[in-house]
Amino acid sequence: MATAVENLQTGVDVMDSALESQMTLSMGPQHPSTHGVLRLDLRLDGELVIKAIPDIGYLHTGMEKLFEYKKYQQGIVITDRMDYLNPLGNNLAYVMAAEKLLGLEIPERAQVIRVLMCELQRIASHMVWFGTSCLDMGAMTPFWFTFKEREKILNIIESASGGRMTPSYFRIGGLMMDLPAGFENRVKQFLEGFPDALNTFDTLITGNTIWQSRTQGIGVISKEDAIDWGLTGPSLRGSGVGLDLRRANPYTGYETYDFDVPVENDGDVWSRFLVRMRELRESHKIVKQALERLKPGPIKADAPKVVLPDRDDMRKHMDSLIHHFLIVAEGFNVPAGEVYHAIEASKGELGVYMKSNGGPKPERVHFRGPSFVNLSALPVMAEGEMIADVVAIIGSLDIVLGEIDR
């Protein structure tokens, strides 16, 4: 009776109920390798995983509902808190969806800065993934190296936006403010040191036999399965599908940058690891190109009814002041309609579905989070693996629970 009730709660079919040797292990929600508050319901036969069922929702904050009560501009701060390792990517997806509805033209400089910041953020996000997934498998040293690199990026982001984890730097129609003086030098400094750091990672981990034997052939997902389960981002590219939205469906001028889309064919933890490691070099390349393109110019779209006027202008001119008052106090009306806009976030396709009824607040905002969809394929990958390898598989998926539960 007790088993039947338990099976009902966990959603396991009563029919594949336990042999004598099977047991159920609840991994998480406080387990450190679940990267947040994820609970895994593991059916074990000895050390073999027969079934792994992710149980999510411990971090549910009702963000999508919250958007309905916030003006469009205010919604940006909520997106920061979804995938907190890639806040600028979330900002970008959200503001671009709204800009699509408004039909705004974003000036060149703002676009370049957006690309630059997003790629820096992607490196920072991959740094956390790299550090923590090594840590999960018992390699502690890389963690300190990766967090040093991440610290440099967070300082750069902080110098431009004022926030480290929650920058809210992009605005609908442009940026919060222009880059500070000395910004380019700091990015240059970072770029110079970064290849060294990458070589360090290769010495410590990529070329390490212990690491290779720990990851190769683990958590395999075939090309077909990966597509069927809707995997995106590096997790998909590790299975031999070269889909990258920056290439397939370019936005903010990604079509004009020169970079490769790394693909590996084995579909195991090692492939996904290699894809991300190679992506770091590609992002480094993109930041370098973006830095060269940084030319002076406006950073906000020419839309006085949507974007806040220049601060100096606002202090001096009455009409600017009136616009400032109206935009801040009442927001702006967005034409009725619905859009879906997807970007390539550090973890995969981050899509925003936005519906407007013509008012200053969205009627509905929905996110298609990459972590959420990627996690759903975990049962396929974990089946038949050892319990210690489940940790490696979770690490290779690079999930953030803040985005899964929203």
Added chain:
Amino acid sequence: MSLISDVIQSTVAVVKGMKRTLSEIPREKWTVQYPEQPVTVQPRYRGQHLLHVDEAGKEKCVACYLCAAACPSDCIYIEAETDPRPYADRVGRDERYAKVYNIDYGRCIFCGFCVEACPKDAITHGYNFEISVYNRTDLLKTKDDLLITKQKQSKNYRVALSTEDVDSEFKEV
């Protein structure tokens, strides 16, 4: 045989790794011994707010409610009042001023929207981030806590320590 080569290869990997790790010892340190050593923040860092005053010490805020309207977490509470007395006698720079100005730091998310919204440059972000308290009600800061004249006397008042060449539109501190 393969066991032996496994052991050898693993040992080589560990030695290689240790070599790299140990070579880090004489290099520049990135960690800070906080709280013994102060933490550096950037000039645009968004910390606890400051309410500014003009040269004569009169509050700049005109209680226009724009910051409260811009705030995504609704944590600013203002009560406006008019003071018709001459400039020398009143608290505010203008006739209209905020009699009550509270920010609830239990709700504030340090997003900077209020600073962006203020047409009078009356509110900016300071650099204090040590605002933890033992009692939740203490998170409600009133004008007394927020005014720059008061904060300058507090031991928590700090300026951006970064010496790097970075400017800010809102510094004025």
